[in-house]
Amino acid sequence: MFGTPSAFLKMQAFGFAAAFLLVSLTTWSQYPGYQQAADYTMTIVMDTTLHQYRGEMEVTLKNNSPDALDRAFFHLFFNAFQPGSMMDIRSQSIVDPDSRVGNRIGELSKEEWGWIQVENLTVNGKSVQFNHDGTLLDVALNEPIRSGKKATFTMEWNAQVPRQIRRSGWMNKEGIEYSMTQWYPKLCEYDHDGWHTEPYIGREFHGIWSDYDVTIDLPAGYIVGGTGVLKGSESEAISTGNWHFTAENVIDFAWAADPDYIHTSEQLDDVTLHFYHQENPAFDAAWEKLPAYAAKAMAFLNELVGPYPYPQYTVIQGGDGGMEYPMATLVTGQRSERSLIGVTVHEMAHSWFQAVLANNESLYEFMDEGMTSYVTSLCMSHLFAEAMTGNSPHRSSYSSYINQALSGKEEALITHADHYQTNRAYGVAAYSKGEVLLAQLSAVMGDSARDQGLKNYFTEWAFKHPGPHDFKRVMEKASGLDLDWYFQYFMHSTHQIDASIDAVAVGNDTLSITMGRPGAMPMPVDLLVTFGDGSTQAFHIPLVMMRGNRPLESNEVLLDDWAWTHPTYSFEWPVTQAIESIEIDPLRKTADVNRKNNSVRFNAQKTQQFLRH
Ligand SMILES: [Zn+2]
Structure with missing residues (x-):
């Protein structure tokens, strides 16, 4: 897909055209054909002695929904990192706590807490009432934002970066000074399913596609990587401590800063890859090999899913786990080569799902993590030239x-x-x-x-x-x-798949097979019969409720549909020689929970019988 006009431009063009297409789109889409839009401009001044920062932000929300909004909400994620927060109590009460969190929030000293406190807030220049409620800011609007109208929120806030617990924070175990993720007041999404105001417990996000203009003031000497494109030269930013990034059409903005980062980059046709890590003789070789693998992975994913639409992608040693953000990921950097490549591929693959499709991850986490894992497995097999048969x-x-x-x-x-x-x-x-x-x-x-x-x-x-x-x-x-x-x-449901061969009878010229379905979830069946001379015959049995069948392989016979109401299924097939084996789902494409009842093997006799008791 390289060499074609940038998909991002195409997407933007579509955005402009969308207003005119709205009427026709809504006639066939089950959802109102709208997406909210936001435009953030913010300046952050960091105090690296106290690990505190002050933010000034203007964010304009364009209400493209058909509804008037009389409230607005902002996420204040950092407030989760305080003793007694919902994240803290959840971590201490769940039966199998994440060992990276455990009771660590409860043990933070006040200087190590995370917090965000909004000081001033106006909407369209007028003061409004707002209420801090844990990890949310609840804003009562003086007048509703009507459908198709904009509102500009102007706010100042003070914040303290938490001592690193999970993802964000200062000075994690790998010694990264600042991992700044989920770190600013972020508008909650209002979409076709309504408001999404989940308190921050620890995982999965949802956001509005927004444009960001972010200026970060740090002491001189830091190196910063993150979402977006750096304006001006890096060397000047390092010497002045003034970092200015812009990003378009992203659902979040993340960054990390450390004076010891080594920054390398790799230019692809349409995309620049950036890498930031700290020098460490034990892991430098893996980081040196990473860019070539990352470039191959991006080409593979472009081909498998669709063109990556952003101008850059950044892999940052953030020092805790691996977490995806638009145009960037923060990963632990002290890893073996295979592990570093694996985590990078997984987080990069999120770009197509978390960043661009951006389903609501809290409600449909499998659409993000599951689909990302699926393409990651294919990509890793491709990178390491492993066979890809069946599953x-x-x-x-x-x-x-x-x-x-x-x-x-x-x-x-x-x-x-x-x-x-x-x-x-x-x-x-x-x-x-x-x-x-x-x-x-x-x-x-x-x-x-x-x-x-x-x-x-x-x-x-x-x-x-x-x-x-x-x-x-x-x-x-x-x-x-x-x-x-x-x-x-x-x-x-949690119904399971389990198909079985229950009875086989081979007469002089006829094979009779009866299959069962001990599992409560029905599935179409692939069946392979192997004869004494090594030849095979494959059968495919669709379900009645599919109203059709997948394309057949050559030499595959389509049998009658199986009705889900029928616990068993029988058929006969003419044969001229002994049977060696019969197997359901030989390529292991289904998640059949019990494979012991999937196959039957025979001695090479002309007349054969099998009955499962
Ligand atoms: Zn993931």
Whole structure:
């Protein structure tokens, strides 16, 4: 996809055209065809002795919704890093706390807390009432922002950067001075599902596509990387301490600063890759190899999903985990080469999902983490030249999901990211089951329709906050199949997939097979019969409710549909020789939780019988 006109320009052109297309779009879209827009201009002055900063910000919200808004909300994420906050109590009360958080918030001294305190706030030049409520600022507007109108919020705030606990903070364990993520008063999103004012508990975000103009004043000598494009030269910014970044059409803005960063960059056709890390003899070799892999990964993902639309992408040693932001990621840098490449590929892959499609991650975390994990597995197989047959690049996600399902502790994929009963159930659902959801479509609609569907999904829903039904509809159009059942079962239930071979009889010239479905989730079945001479016959059995079937492979026979109401399915097939084996789902495309009942092997006799008891 390189060499074509920048996708970003195309997206922008679409944005301008969208106003004129609004009427026709709304006639077929299930959502009102609007996206809110915001424009941030802010200046930050950092006091690196106290780890405090003062911010001045003007943000204009354009209300493109059909509704008048009489309130507005801002996230104040840093207020989570105080003893007794919802994040602190949640971390201390959940049965399997994240060891990176544990009870560390409760142990912060007051100088180490994080906080944001808004001092002055006017809307369109007039004072308004506002209320700090934990990690939210609740603003009562003097007059509603009517549909199609703008309002400008002008505010000043004081803030303290928390001692690093999770993602953001000063001086984390790798010695990065400032990881500045979720760090400024950020407008909450109002979309087709209404307001999204989630308190900050620890994970998953949602935001308005916005333009940012951010000026950061630091003491001289710091090196800053982040979202956006630096205005002016880096050497001048280092010597003056004045850093000016702009970014367009992004849902967030993150940055990090350290005097010891080594900054390298790699120029691709349309995109500049930036890398910031601290010198460390144990890990420098991995960082030196990273740019070539990152460039290959971006080319692969451009081809797999669609063109990356921003002018730059930045990989920063942030010192804690790996976390995706628009045009940037903060990762731990003290990693082996494979681990550093793996985390970079995963976070970079988020650009297509978290940054550009930008579904509501709190409500539909699997659409972000799961789809990102899916393309990451494919990309890592590509980078390291590993075979990609059946579900092989995704095998560890299949195992992880199946183990969790069998443990009895699985929670439905549709659970709000913050509200799982265990961190493990969240992790397995969002990452592993989310990856399986996409990989497993191979068994339902076939690889080529699924792969084309993913590209169509990106093209049709970029910059529109799609939900699961939008993705489902794209996949239905790509396959010509009805997929309601697949998404309902896999997202909303914890029903498991388990198909079995229950009985086989081979007479002189006829093979009779009866299959069962001990699992509560129905799936189409692939069946492979291997004969004594090594030849094979493949069968495909779709479900009645799919209203069709995936494209057949050569030498594959299409059998009658299986009705989900029928616990068993039988068919006969003429044979002229002994059977060696019969196997359901030989390429392991489905997340069948019990493979012991999937296959039957015979001795090479002419007359054979098998009956499962
Ligand atoms: Zn992720």
